[in-house]
Amino acid sequence: MRPFDYYEATSLEEAVSLLGRYDGRASILAGGTDLLVEMKEGLRAPACLVNIKRIPGLDELSYTPGEGLRIGAAVTVRQVERHPAVRQHYAGLAQAACQLGSVQVRNRATVVGNICRASPSADTAPPLIADGALVCLFGADGTRTVPLEEFFTGPGQTVLRAHEIVTELRLPDPIPHTGQVYLKHGRRLAMELATVGVAVSLTLQDEICTRVRIVLGAVAPTPIRASEAEAVLEGRSPDSTLVSMAAVKAQEASRPIDDVRSSAAYRRQMVRVLTLRALEQALTRARQEDSP
Amino acid sequence: MKRLIRLYVNGEPHEVLVPVYRTLLDVLREELGLTGTKKGCDVGDCGACTILLNGEPVNACLVLAVEADGTQVDTIEGLAQVGEEGVRLHPLQESFLRLGAAQCGFCTPGMIMAARALLAENPSPSEEAVRFAIAGNICRCTGYTKIVQAILYAANREVM
Ligand code: FES
Numbered sequence A: 001m002r003p004f005d006y007y008e009a010t011s012l013e014e015a016v017s018l019l020g021r022y023d024g025r026a027s028i029l030a031g032g033t034d035l036l037v038e039m040k041e042g043l044r045a046p047a048c049l050v051n052i053k054r055i056p057g058l059d060e061l062s063y064t065p066g067e068g069l070r071i072g073a074a075v076t077v078r079q080v081e082r083h084p085a086v087r088q089h090y091a092g093l094a095q096a097a098c099q100l101g102s103v104q105v106r107n108r109a110t111v112v113g114n115i116c117r118a119s120p121s122a123d124t125a126p127p128l129i130a131d132g133a134l135v136c137l138f139g140a141d142g143t144r145t146v147p148l149e150e151f152f153t154g155p156g157q158t159v160l161r162a163h164e165i166v167t168e169l170r171l172p173d174p175i176p177h178t179g180q181v182y183l184k185h186g187r188r189l190a191m192e193l194a195t196v197g198v199a200v201s202l203t204l205q206d207e208i209c210t211r212v213r214i215v216l217g218a219v220a221p222t223p224i225r226a227s228e229a230e231a232v233l234e235g236r237s238p239d240s241t242l243v244s245m246a247a248v249k250a251q252e253a254s255r256p257i258d259d260v261r262s263s264a265a266y267r268r269q270m271v272r273v274l275t276l277r278a279l280e281q282a283l284t285r286a287r288q289e290d291s292p
Numbered sequence B: 001m002k003r004l005i006r007l008y009v010n011g012e013p014h015e016v017l018v019p020v021y022r023t024l025l026d027v028l029r030e031e032l033g034l035t036g037t038k039k040g041c042d043v044g045d046c047g048a049c050t051i052l053l054n055g056e057p058v059n060a061c062l063v064l065a066v067e068a069d070g071t072q073v074d075t076i077e078g079l080a081q082v083g084e085e086g087v088r089l090h091p092l093q094e095s096f097l098r099l100g101a102a103q104c105g106f107c108t109p110g111m112i113m114a115a116r117a118l119l120a121e122n123p124s125p126s127e128e129a130v131r132f133a134i135a136g137n138i139c140r141c142t143g144y145t146k147i148v149q150a151i152l153y154a155a156n157r158e159v160m
């Protein structure tokens, strides 16, 4: 690793002013599980690291009924995976969190970092989008909020401006009778980047789908919503024909690439298979929610 | 840029002056002479450098030493009890020894630290839970069967 300057910011203002002072040559350090690897491999050589883990409030992970979930920028994937309210109310996110890397990595990596890195295969992105997450940003011009769905602009690219920091993610409280699922396909069960990831969040009211979100990971330059697949189910009573049709629409929405982990054709097939399974499991969960 | 940091390693306080770009792994091995923690890949893939940071398993190669300022660090060296009657191995060390779960031994310290964290949280894990907990620890010798057996054996003796 190339030497760098190191600061432990104690406030967001201080962190942003450091980013400004180094003008593009400083990196935010939270979990470090991607950043330090890239620095060791010579892919990045920041002149300065700004550790944000000691900024008060960024370690907040809390659930309030009626309001929802807040995940601060310093909250680790492991904390999210273990949090009882996450397991109960955001089952898709909990599934994604426990499938990210190893325990050792999850103890350091942050959910916000997973988002900021903007890898198309980021495990936490599809369930967070399906749950309607908002990204809270802090910069020299103040704060702003962006839906996570609009946060990614390409592989490694986001709407984050220079000298701006993601402070937290906010997730609305799910409507009753909502079932959430995240399914991931890889060559092995653990320690794997997703070949395909599918998140579903759907709400059933009297056997009618009132809100359907189907989000695909690793099959396009950014995580994408399969809107046409959602429309197949929205407002309808879900039966196996409709579920299969939605899965085909999801497959059509995917634009995967060939790479070392899998061919594009295989990925497209797996989108259909995983969407089908995820929808079935989400329906089961939504129905179970009927009898609390 | 250097910083003075305080680490509590296996219960003992240490003050070390470290360059900010040094990893906790390098500081443990090179400054403190604790070479039981191994460096395999140095990029978070192999788990050979697994230590406990405030009780949780992490890859020491992916932690800057400055980030660990003020923390409790547990390494393989702290496991065996050294008393008047000599050295008493930790139950995990005992079972790895007895069941032949180490061949070259390079992965063993990391495996044992990962297993220790698992058993602290879940004293009687299923085989699946054991395999899940050591998914980030690579062994190129044993094929894992003996390692999994050794962890289960240590758990069943209920002496953690
Ligand atoms: S040396 Fe740290 S994970 Fe391989």
Ligand code: FES
Binding pocket: B101, B102, B103, B104, B105, B106, B107, B108, B138, B139, B140, B141, B142
């Ligand atoms: S015993 Fe040789 S790597 Fe595991």
